[in-house]
Amino acid sequence: MxxxxxxxxxxxxxxxxxxxxxxxxxxxxxxxxxxxxxxxxxxxxxxxxxxxxxxxxxxxxxxxxxxxxxxxxxxxxxxxxxxxxxxxxxxxxxxxxxxxxxxxxxxxxxxxxxxxxxxxxxxxxxxxxxxxxxxxxxxxxxxxxxxxxxxxxxxxxxxxxxxxxxxxxxxxxxxVYGPGQKIEAYYTSVINHFIERLRAGLPPVIDGKGEQSMDFVxxxxxxxxxxxxxxxxxxxxxxxxGTGVDTSIATLAKILIDAVGVDVQPTFNPRDVLVSRRAADISRAREVLGWVPEITVEQGMTDLVRASG
Ligand SMILES: NC(=O)c1ccc[n+]([C@@H]2O[C@H](COP(=O)([O-])OP(=O)(O)OC[C@H]3O[C@@H](n4cnc5c(N)ncnc54)[C@H](O)[C@@H]3O)[C@@H](O)[C@H]2O)c1
Structure with a gap:
């Protein structure tokens, strides 16, 4: 062979x-x-x-x-x-x-x-x-x-x-997110930023209402x-x-607060933000590659917090 x-x-x-x-x-x-x-x-x-x-x-x-x-x-x-x-x-x-x-x-x-x-x-x-x-x-x-x-x-x-x-x-x-990611990653740097604040006992600061979303895989x-x-x-x-799930920044903040295990609420910074949203249709990945995501955002973020702790 x-x-x-x-x-x-x-x-x-x-x-x-x-x-x-x-x-x-x-x-x-x-x-x-x-x-x-x-x-x-x-x-x-x-x-x-x-x-x-x-x-x-x-x-x-x-x-x-x-x-x-x-x-x-x-x-x-x-x-x-x-x-x-x-x-x-x-x-x-x-x-x-x-x-x-x-x-x-x-x-x-x-x-x-x-x-x-x-x-x-x-x-x-x-x-x-x-x-x-x-x-x-x-x-x-x-x-x-x-x-x-x-x-x-x-x-x-x-x-x-x-x-x-x-x-x-x-x-x-x-x-994309997970262990080993560089902190300046263009879209996902918000994850590290929130984790750092939460570890310091500070609330995550969200621009606008936090409606903008991403499909975190x-x-x-x-x-x-x-x-x-x-x-x-x-x-x-x-x-x-992707996962097919759009996770808003406000939801991400809640998930990370639970993952870090601190008793704070996010702070909202009232200003106009462009509300962009992302979610993938992953039916082609399933049909052509036989691939489906297995890690939920809640699980993945919790693992990330533990691994980087
Ligand atoms: N990370 C994400 O969220 C994301 C999202 C969409 C697409 N992608 C794509 O996935 C791929 C991998 O992303 P990543 O996050 O692992 O990036 P990364 O920056 O960690 O890795 C890129 C690698 O390419 C090397 N490189 C850069 N310029 C080079 C050159 N001129 N010649 C040879 N090597 C060079 C770098 O040294 C680095 O090791 C990239 O094509 C990226 O565009 C990543």
Whole structure:
């Protein structure tokens, strides 16, 4: 039987840290391609001890480096990216990494004839949703260079599928949270902010009425979806990965107050806020990947508070 080898770009980052153990359990070898701007060196060094993980410390912007790292790989997971915040502050860098990087990875995967490529897309490709839950066929109105590059990445995968028979799935991750997340995460930094205040005995401060909502999906559930997308029979689709539940900021505050176990009430800061809401339609994930989330927001937040305590 041939060895299954995954080229994992951005494989030293937060979400990858939860996917790689699942890949090792399933007998994949993993070649991480990461420039280590945000990567976790200690974690990578631990995996290297298994003899099944190697680190190629290079940048996805360099096509030659991507091509040589792709040699002999049977599967690809493409996560390397710069975040939304950085894409607004520095659109040039963002376009370079997220557009040129995407193309380098997809073109090399198509040339290598890999069995499957999984691309980390994002719920942000939808922009402000017209309705909930958000369905994959809804109109896309990406708002920032990061979101635009995620959408373009999905379209580019369609090109390599038609041109070279590349087999792919693009996972539109909703609001990912869980152990190991960096505190400045664009959408989910509110979780850490509330936890820090509660631990100091202070109430969470909510702008407006706290009606704005997110679809919080736990990184353990999300990691399983990546492996399902690598192995599914059906492919070549964008697929929402969320829970289908929109949790308002006011509800999140209540959940975290219970999880931390303090006797405070949230404070409301009366001002006009844009009430954006998020909830994924996850029927396609269930049908195509056989994936359903297992961790409720209440459970996941409680575990997070315990783990970071
Ligand atoms: N975390 C979320 O809530 C979320 C939501 C939607 C989509 N996503 C997507 O999921 C993927 C993983 O996200 P994450 O939260 O683990 O991010 P992360 O920042 O923790 O990991 C990204 C990794 O990519 C590496 N990297 C950055 N630029 C690179 C370059 N030019 N060349 C090679 N490596 C480079 C970084 O060093 C880092 O290890 C990303 O594509 C992200 O856009 C994440």
């Amino acid at each position: 041939s060895v299954k080898t995954v080229l994992f770009t951005g494989g030293a980052g937060f979400i990858a840290g939860h996917v790689i153990p699942l890949l090792l359990e399933r007998d994949y070898r993993v070649r991480i391609l990461d420039n280590m701007t945000r990567g976790d060196r200690e974690r990578v060094a631990e995996w290297e001890q298994t003899g099944k993980v190697e680190l190629v410390e290079r940048d996805v912007r360099y096509g030659g480096a991507v091509r040589s790292a792709m040699t002999g790989c049977t599967h690809v997971i493409h996560f390397a990216t710069v975040s939304i915040n950085k894409s607004i502050a520095d659109p040039h860098e963002s376009i370079d990494i997220n557009m040129t990087g995407n193309h380098n990875v997809f073109a090399a995967a198509a040339d290598e004839g890999v069995q499957r490529l999984v691309f980390a897309s994002s719920a942000s490709v939808y922009g402000e949703p017209e309705r909930l839950p958000m369905h994959e066929d809804d109109q896309l109105r990406p708002l920032t260079p990061y979101c635009i590059s995620k959408r373009a990445g999905e379209d580019l995968l369609g090109f390599y599928q038609r041109h070279s028979g590349l087999s792919w799935n693009a996972l539109r991750f909703f609001n 736990h990184v353990h559930d999300l990691a399983r979806s990546v492996v399902c997308a690598l192995e599914s029979e059906q492919a070549n689709l964008p697929i929402n990965i």
